[in-house]
Amino acid sequence: MMRKLLLTLLLSVSSTALAAEPLTVYSGRNEKLVGPLLKKFTEKTGIEVKVRYGETPQLAATLLEEGDKTPADVFFAQDAGALGALGNAGRLQALPKATLDKVDARFRSPTGLWVGASGRARVVAYNTKKVKPADLPKSILGFTDAKWKGRLGWAPTNASFQSFVTALRLLKGDEAATAWLKGVKANEPRVYKNNAAVVEALGRGEIDAGFVNHYYLYAAKKSNAELPVANYFVAAGDPGALVNVAGVGILQGTKQVDNARKFAAFLLEPEAQAYFSQETHEYPLVAGVKTAEALPTLAKVGSPDLDLSKLDDLRGTVKLLQDTGVL
Amino acid sequence: MTRRPPGWLLVSGLMVAALAVLPAVYLGVRAAEADADTWALLWRDKTWGLLWRTLGLAVAVTVCAALVALPLAWLTTRTDLPGRRGWTVLLCVPLAVPTFVSGYVLLATFGNGGVLEEPLSRWGLPVPSVYGFPGALLALTVSTYPYLFLALRAGLLAQDPAWLEGARSLGMSPARAFWKVTAPLLRPAFVSGALLVGLYVLSDFGAVALLQYDAFSRAIYVQYEGAYDRTYAALLGLALVVVTAAVLVLEVRLRGRAGYHRSAKGAARVFSPVSLGRWRWPALLLCGAVVAVGVVLPVGVLVYWGVRGLVGESASMMAPALGSVLASVLGAVASVLGALPLAFLAVRYPGRLTLAMERVSYVGYALPPIVLALSLVFLGVRALPFLYGTLAMLVLAYVVRFLPQAVGTVRSALLQLNPHLAEAAASLGQSPSTVFRRVTAPLLRPGLMAGAALVFLTAMKELPATLLLAPIGFETLATRVWGATAEGRFAEAALPALVLMAISALGVGLLVSQEGDAPRG
Numbered sequence: 001m002m003r004k005l006l007l008t009l010l011l012s013v014s015s016t017a018l019a020a021e022p023l024t025v026y027s028g029r030n031e032k033l034v035g036p037l038l039k040k041f042t043e044k045t046g047i048e049v050k051v052r053y054g055e056t057p058q059l060a061a062t063l064l065e066e067g068d069k070t071p072a073d074v075f076f077a078q079d080a081g082a083l084g085a086l087g088n089a090g091r092l093q094a095l096p097k098a099t100l101d102k103v104d105a106r107f108r109s110p111t112g113l114w115v116g117a118s119g120r121a122r123v124v125a126y127n128t129k130k131v132k133p134a135d136l137p138k139s140i141l142g143f144t145d146a147k148w149k150g151r152l153g154w155a156p157t158n159a160s161f162q163s164f165v166t167a168l169r170l171l172k173g174d175e176a177a178t179a180w181l182k183g184v185k186a187n188e189p190r191v192y193k194n195n196a197a198v199v200e201a202l203g204r205g206e207i208d209a210g211f212v213n214h215y216y217l218y219a220a221k222k223s224n225a226e227l228p229v230a231n232y233f234v235a236a237g238d239p240g241a242l243v244n245v246a247g248v249g250i251l252q253g254t255k256q257v258d259n260a261r262k263f264a265a266f267l268l269e270p271e272a273q274a275y276f277s278q279e280t281h282e283y284p285l286v287a288g289v290k291t292a293e294a295l296p297t298l299a300k301v302g303s304p305d306l307d308l309s310k311l312d313d314l315r316g317t318v319k320l321l322q323d324t325g326v327l
Numbered sequence: 328m329t330r331r332p333p334g335w336l337l338v339s340g341l342m343v344a345a346l347a348v349l350p351a352v353y354l355g356v357r358a359a360e361a362d363a364d365t366w367a368l369l370w371r372d373k374t375w376g377l378l379w380r381t382l383g384l385a386v387a388v389t390v391c392a393a394l395v396a397l398p399l400a401w402l403t404t405r406t407d408l409p410g411r412r413g414w415t416v417l418l419c420v421p422l423a424v425p426t427f428v429s430g431y432v433l434l435a436t437f438g439n440g441g442v443l444e445e446p447l448s449r450w451g452l453p454v455p456s457v458y459g460f461p462g463a464l465l466a467l468t469v470s471t472y473p474y475l476f477l478a479l480r481a482g483l484l485a486q487d488p489a490w491l492e493g494a495r496s497l498g499m500s501p502a503r504a505f506w507k508v509t510a511p512l513l514r515p516a517f518v519s520g521a522l523l524v525g526l527y528v529l530s531d532f533g534a535v536a537l538l539q540y541d542a543f544s545r546a547i548y549v550q551y552e553g554a555y556d557r558t559y560a561a562l563l564g565l566a567l568v569v570v571t572a573a574v575l576v577l578e579v580r581l582r583g584r585a586g587y588h589r590s591a592k593g594a595a596r597v598f599s600p601v602s603l604g605r606w607r608w609p610a611l612l613l614c615g616a617v618v619a620v621g622v623v624l625p626v627g628v629l630v631y632w633g634v635r636g637l638v639g640e641s642a643s644m645m646a647p648a649l650g651s652v653l654a655s656v657l658g659a660v661a662s663v664l665g666a667l668p669l670a671f672l673a674v675r676y677p678g679r680l681t682l683a684m685e686r687v688s689y690v691g692y693a694l695p696p697i698v699l700a701l702s703l704v705f706l707g708v709r710a711l712p713f714l715y716g717t718l719a720m721l722v723l724a725y726v727v728r729f730l731p732q733a734v735g736t737v738r739s740a741l742l743q744l745n746p747h748l749a750e751a752a753a754s755l756g757q758s759p760s761t762v763f764r765r766v767t768a769p770l771l772r773p774g775l776m777a778g779a780a781l782v783f784l785t786a787m788k789e790l791p792a793t794l795l796l797a798p799i800g801f802e803t804l805a806t807r808v809w810g811a812t813a814e815g816r817f818a819e820a821a822l823p824a825l826v827l828m829a830i831s832a833l834g835v836g837l838l839v840s841q842e843g844d845a846p847r848g
Contacts, residue, residue, distance in 0.1 A: 024799065031810050032819075053810065054794040058697060061557060062704050062795050069708040071716060071799075157549050190458075196812075223632075223818050315559070318549060322373055327541075327549055 022048035023259045024071050026063060028056025028078040029246055033280050040275075041266050047259050056082045057159055063251070064089055073254040074263055076117075076246070081163050083114040083249050084312030092249040093257075095264055102268045103285045107245050109309050116245030116308070117267040118276035119283030121301050122164050123231040124240070125217055126209040127202050136209070136232050140168075140240025141176075143209075144183025152189035153198045153210035156326045160195065160213050160244060166317045168239045171304055174320065181324040196220070203227045213244075214295065218281040236302020243283065243303035244311070332676040333759075340668035344684040346723070347730055350691040351568050353702035357561035369562045374546075378570065381543040384463055384535075385528040391468040392524045393517070395617060396475035401505075402610050404483040407600045409607065414614045415480070416836045421621035422473040422784040423831030425808055426533030428625045428824055431817075433457050433466055433538070435628060462538035469621045470534070471527050474732070474781065475520035481736055481777035482516025483509070485743040488598045501601070512587055515742045519735030522578055522689070523781075526731070529567060529693040543567060544695045557701075564698050571693040575686045587742045626828065633821030644804070644826045651803040652830060654718065654793070655786035658725030659733075659779040665726050666733035666778060674741045685738065689731040699728050700792040707796070717798055724792040729785055733778035740774020780838045787831050804830070 027034060031053050038049050052059070056078035063070055063086060075092075077083050086092050092113040100112050107116035124136060124143075130151075137143060143152060155161050169177040190207050192198045198210035199220045205228075214231050221227050234240040248267055250260040266272055273284035277291060283298050284291065291297050321327040332340075402408045403415045421429075437457035447453070455461070486509065494504040535542040543563070550560035603610055666688075673685035691699050703724045707715035714720045748770070752762045768775070788805050797803070804827040811820035 050799045052794075052799045053806075058700075058791065058795060061697075061701055064557065065701055065704045066708050069712065157545070319368065327546075 021256065022050045023073050023256055023263060025049055025051045025074045025076055025263070026059045026072045027051050027053050027076040028059050028082065029053075029076055034076070036279070037267075037272055037275050040271065041263060045259075045262055045266070047262065049263075060085055063091060067091075068253045070251060070253075072251050073256050073260045075249050075251060076267075077114075077249070078246050079120075079159055079163055079244050079311070080114070080116065080247060080308035081159065081166070081244075081311035081314060083109070083247055084309035086249060087111065087113040087309060088312060091252050093252050093254075095250065096261055099261070099265050099268060106303060106305065107243070107285050107308065108247070109249075110307055111309075113309075114247050114249035115264060115268070116247040116285050117272070118246050118280065119243045119285055119298060119303075120160070120246065121214040121233065121283065121303070122160070122240055122242045122244070123212060123214045123233055124209055125199055125202055125212050125229055125231055127205055127207070128228045128230050130205065130208045133230075133232055138235045139238045140211075140234050141180055141238075144180060144187070146187065148184075148209070149187045151208035152184065152187055153192055153201050153207035154184070154189050155192045155194050155198055155212075156321055158194050161211060162314055162317050162321070163244050163311045164211070164239070164242055165321065166311050166314055167242045167304065167306055169317060169320070170306060170310060171239045174316070178320060178324055181320065181326050185324060185326055199227075199229060202229045211240075215281040218294070233296055233301055236300065237304055238302075239304055241302050241304060242306070243298065243301060245285065245308060246282070330676060332672055332681070336668055336672060340672045340681070340684050343665040343669055343726075343730070344687045346665075346727055347688040348690055349706055349727060350694055350699050350702040351565075353705045354561045354564045354568065354694075354698065356705075357557050358565050361558045361562055365559050365562060368559055369566065374563075374566070377541060377543045377546055378566070380541060381529060382570070384460065384467070384540065384542060385525045387460075387464050388467045388471060388528045389521050389525045391464060392472040392475050393521060395468065395472045396479055396520070397517075398613060399472075399617065400476050400479035400483055402614065404480055405598060405601055406603050406610070407607075408603060408610055408614070412836075412839050414618070415839050416832055417618045417622055418476055418614065419473045419780065419784065419835045420828060420832050421469055421625075422471075422781070423787055423828050424470065424621070424625045425788050425805065425824060425827070426470070426531075428629060429466055429470055430534060430538065432624045432628050433462055436624070437462070458538055459540055463535050463540040463542075466534040466538060467528055467531060471524045472617075473784070474523040474527070475517070477777045477781055478516045478520030478523070478736055478739065479513060481773045482513045482739055482743070484773045485740055486512055486598075491598075512743075515587060515739040516736075518578055518581055519739050522574070523692075523732055523735060525574065526571060526689060526693040529570065530695055532695050543570075547695050547698065560698070564694055567693055568690055571690060574693075575689055579682070579686070622828075626825065629821045629825050629828075632817045633825070644807075644823060647802040647804045647807045647823060648826055648830060650797075650801055651787055651805065651827065652834075654721055654725070654797070654801075654803060655783050655834075657718070657722045658729060658786040659782040661722050661726045662729050662733040662782040663737065663775055663779050665730055666737045669730075669734050670738040670741050674738060675746060685734060688734045691727050692731045696728060696789070696791040700724060700795045703727065703792065703796055718801065721793060721796045721798075721801075724796050725782070725786050725789065728789065728792060729782040732781040732785065736774050736778035736781065737771065740771050740777075744770050776838045780835050783834050783838075784831050787827055787834075 025038070038051060041047070042049055059075070060077065060082040063072060063075060075083065075086060083092070087109060094112040095115055097112070100108050100115055103115055107119065108114065126136065137145070165177060165181070168180060190201065192201060195212040195216045196219070198212050199216045201207050202210055203220065203224065217229055217231055220229070248264050250257065250264065254260055268286050270286070270289055273286045273289040276282045277284045277289060281292050281295070283295070318327065399418055403411045403418070408414065434457065437455065490508050490512065491504055494508045495501070499507060530544055532544045532548045535545050547560050547563045547567070550563065669685045669688055672681035703720065707720050711720070714723070744767070749762050749767050752766045753759070757765070790805050790809055793803055793806055794809070804823045807823035808820045808827065811817070811823070
């Protein structure tokens with residue numbers, strides 16, 4: 001057994017030494033979600049890809065720690081804030097204009113350092129046995145109403161929730177954000193570790209409504225089709241209608257600029273965009289690719305106008321969350 | 328008895344200690360970048376509140392873990408309890424249960440619509456709330472008592488029966504003899520196990536987050552989760568290092584300077600087991616109850632998930648299982664090897680320096696694992712680029728993280744070993760390496776085995792360092808489980824999690840069967 005293992009190790013070492021240098025990707029996106037897509041990239045371009053999978057914030061911290069010695073060529077991140085943080089630290093290089101222009105200006109870096117590949121809308125998920133959609137407020141700000149006391153769930157340590165609070169601060173100001181946090185806190189929401197846990201709890205009937213990203217519902221329904229949970233979209237333009245993106249950036253100092261650019265471009269091709277739409281139930285960001293049937297179109301969701309790079313400014317948000325006792 | 332340690336021993340000890348202190352150095356470098364605003368964040372009342380809550384939880388969990396572990400350790404080493412070895416293995420398994428599973432079990436049992444709701448409502452009783460302190464206490468006690476269990480077992484196995492028999496022959500009742508003789512001799516083992524439990528609680532993030540208990544480690548994690556703010560996180564981390572240092576100093580006071588080894592002539596015999604008689608039924612009930620909560624429940628939940636999802640795509644578990652075993656075994660062996668010089672220096676050559684070196688090995692233990700992983704990234708890209716991205720880097724990370732588990736057990740085993748045995752062998756003309764191989768190592772075996780078992784079990788489920796430092800494409804069962812649960816695909820997590828627990832149980836089983844009738848000094 002041991003000998004066989006050593007042999008495999010040796011073989012893998014020598015084979016990587018012989019082949020052309022593969023493209024190294026740090027992926028904050030899950031292997032189950034993007035693994036098949038990366039395989040398609042290799043099939044199509046002949047470029048081998050090595051992937052380190054991990055949590056987006058931890059990979060971002062690792063990339064910051066590695067600095068210019070990083071083995072990574074590309075960062076495929078779960079949210080724009082992480083890409084913004086790396087951009088601010090001077091770790092990303094500009095993408096070609098042709099790639100950037102494929103995507104609506106709201107969903108890419110204004111300085112061209114990263115581009116969104118798929119969209120993820122904030123929604124209110126609710127238990128269909130306990131809540132009727134008509135009872136839900138038009139604005140996320142409506143959840144401070146006392147009638148929601150003891151019925152809500154959220155995940156305040158979760159990056160996507162914090163991105164939403166940052167957006168709320170940027171759009172309505174710190175005071176309004178504080179008032180909202182205090183108002184919802186007064187309704188004694190249950191606290192969960194992440195979006196998936198909120199959706200699970202909704203299924204159990206532990207809570208009536210929760211603040212999550214739109215696609216967790218579809219993942220949960222894969223395990224249990226009868227889950228009594230549905231998504232509700234607040235009115236267009238509301239901070240609660242924020243669409244954040246998973247996106248891609250090329251690391252400063254990579255020796256494989258061409259291949260890295262091909263990778264970024266590939267994620268915006270119709271095939272990849274359709275994959276996001278069908279397999280992960282995310283929003284395609286390139287015009288002309290159809291949104292999954294269960295979802296309202298991106299135009300209808302109406303994400304508020306905001307530079308998503310600024311979502312990396314989370315220190316103020318974390319302080320606000322701590323001052324209001326949410327964290 | 329202060330002698331100068333041999334140079335090679337001191338040098339190897341210093342190298343291990345330097346590695347162990349790395350996370351603190353890293354935090355120092357990052358914290359040095361802090362401006363006044365960031366320091367102000369640290370000195371807020373909120374920070375102190377967090378600190379007290381965290382320490383309170385650590386003390387409570389340690390006490391509860393001791394109440395569970397002591398009777399179990401005694402029952403499985405000193406009595407004729409039926410199926411002692413089987414129980415020992417099962418009682419260690421909770422250490423290998425991934426946190427997300429144990430947390431989910433609690434929620435599925437006590438949560439709304441949970442298992443307890445219906446039976447309790449029939450009696451008109453409300454379901455006790457699992458959130459906050461009680462839930463965190465329960466979850467952490469179940470997942471950490473094996474630290475104490477293994478440490479106490481090793482301590483009990485290494486004891487010389489002559490003492491207990493002496494006390495009994497002088498007319499002490501069995502109970503009195505236990506508290507007057509056995510228990511005091513267990514002090515080093517107890518303190519080392521308790522230290523691991525307490526410090527683990529300081530570092531734990533999973534349980535406190537899931538059960539909504541606001542603790543220090545959670546505050547650190549929040550910074551890395553969303554804020555990309557390494558400076559503030561470093562300050563919080565350093566605060567935790569300071570707390571750890573205080574605990575370590577306190578422990579030195581507690582452990583005292585007594586000798587714990589036998590000094591009489593002759594060799595120790597094997598204990599004749601206490602006959603439990605009718606008491607074996609409540610004893611079995613106790614073992615059964617702990618195993619039910621710590622092992623059967625999580626396995627049940629996993630099987631339920633697996634069956635519910637009917638494991639659509641049953642990907643091969645071979646590669647990740649091999650990866651887990653390879654990395655964990657290397658981590659366990661390397662940690663025990665690293666622990667040996669530190670423990671030897673501290674026990675055989677006591678002094679300020681050697682004591683400090685042994686203490687330092689605990690510094691990183693109370694830090695959230697993500698901090699540790701980042702400190703190794705920091706070291707790797709700067710000082711060890713040739714190791715960075717290889718399996719060696721991951722093993723190094725396991726050593727830094729799990730070293731205290733090995734140091735504690737090796738140290739308490741060494742304390743119970745009479746130095747004159749080794750000295751006698753040396754005086755008969757044996758070289759130091761022969762003395763170690765033929766005299767010391769066999770006598771230390773229970774301690775070394777317990778240390779290796781602890782590291783193996785915890786390395787099997789290690790995640791943050793494995794994700795960031797393993798060679799790209801290197802999969803373990805833990806990363807598989809993580810990959811499936813991160814997106815809420817619980818059904819796909821079931822199989823790798825069950826395989827992980829089975830291999831862990833198998834590993835402990837092997838070690839326990841080795842433990843057998845080791846000679847004692």
